[in-house]
Amino acid sequence: MLPVAVIADEDLAARAAAGDADAFEALVSRHEARVYRLAYRLTGSDADARDVLQDAFLAAYRGLASFRGAARFSTWLHRITTNAALMHRRARQRRPAESLEEFLPRFDADGQHAPEVAELRAASRADDLLDEKLLAAEARAALARLPDLYREVFVLRDLEELDTSEVASLLHLDAATVRQRVHRARLMLRGYLSHLVGART
Amino acid sequence: MPDLTCRDGVEMLMDYLEGTLRPPEREAIEAHVTGCPRCVAFIESYRRTPSILRAATAEALPADLARSLRRFLAARRASGDA
Numbered sequence: 684m685l686p687v688a689v690i691a692d693e694d695l696a697a698r699a700a701a702g703d704a705d706a707f708e709a710l711v712s713r714h715e716a717r718v719y720r721l722a723y724r725l726t727g728s729d730a731d732a733r734d735v736l737q738d739a740f741l742a743a744y745r746g747l748a749s750f751r752g753a754a755r756f757s758t759w760l761h762r763i764t765t766n767a768a769l770m771h772r773r774a775r776q777r778r779p780a781e782s783l784e785e786f787l788p789r790f791d792a793d794g795q796h797a798p799e800v801a802e803l804r805a806a807s808r809a810d811d812l813l814d815e816k817l818l819a820a821e822a823r824a825a826l827a828r829l830p831d832l833y834r835e836v837f838v839l840r841d842l843e844e845l846d847t848s849e850v851a852s853l854l855h856l857d858a859a860t861v862r863q864r865v866h867r868a869r870l871m872l873r874g875y876l877s878h879l880v881g882a883r884t
Numbered sequence: 885m886p887d888l889t890c891r892d893g894v895e896m897l898m899d900y901l902e903g904t905l906r907p908p909e910r911e912a913i914e915a916h917v918t919g920c921p922r923c924v925a926f927i928e929s930y931r932r933t934p935s936i937l938r939a940a941t942a943e944a945l946p947a948d949l950a951r952s953l954r955r956f957l958a959a960r961r962a963s964g965d966a
Binding site: 708711715716719720723724729732733736737740741744745788790793794795796818819820822823825826837841842862865866869870872873876877 | 889890891892894897898920922923926929930933934936937938939940941942943944945946949950952953954956957960961966
């Protein structure tokens with residue numbers, strides 16, 4: 684018999700759909716770390732990511748019959764996880780996200796960067812100037828503060844490194860909207876991180 | 885193209901970094917940036933932002949979670965709920 688380790692995801696999914704529990708277990712083993720990481724990035728907390736991980740694999744198990752191998756299994760599972768994370772966030776009573784808008788770049792009347800030279804210089808080296816642990820903690824806090832609208836596209840496109848067209852299809856947006864939101868998310872996060880550096884130098 | 889402002893450059897920055905701007909726009913940005921240290925610093929920090937966030941959120945699967953996920957899935961299957 685062919686060892687499970689060499690069987691393609693899509694074939695394992697077909698076996699699992701036919702009731703092979705070992706095949707489903709193999710899919711869980713292969714993908715659980717990636718699903719958890721995506722869930723963590725989308726929800727911003729370990730507790731929420733745990734719930735989403737369970738929801739996503741349960742939904743995948745229930746949906747196996749509808750997975751026909753038209754997409755890659757990993758793409759299909761990404762979509763299920765993203766949907767589970769978004770539903771989870773929407774269902775939860777959360778504090779309203781504090782805006783990061785104040786960290787968007789500022790310009791003077793002539794369209795030149797407002798004079799924050801020390802801050803901007805330092806900002807280019809945020810990863811050199813801040814202690815690694817502190818930077819990571821602040822970066823996670825900043826991501827959690829990003830409004831859902833921006834976090835979703837930023838996570839999928841810049842952190843999971845999906846193509847713009849894949850993100851657009853996952854979130855039912857057009858490509859121009861995805862790009863616009865990714866750009867704005869980067870601007871807010873950049874500003875937030877550089878503000879930290881500026882405050883310490 | 886007429887002289888760019890920093891604001892114009894920031895608006896086009898994503899396209900610029902991905903190399904999708906038309907040559908006149910790309911050249912206008914490069915001409916501006918050459919004389920603008922603030923933009924140089926800005927672009928550098930903008931470019932680094934995704935990788936800083938990526939590294940900060942590359943969470944590993946917690947050790948206990950693999951086992952609890954399997955318990956959860958087995959229980960749902962056993963209850964006929966899955």
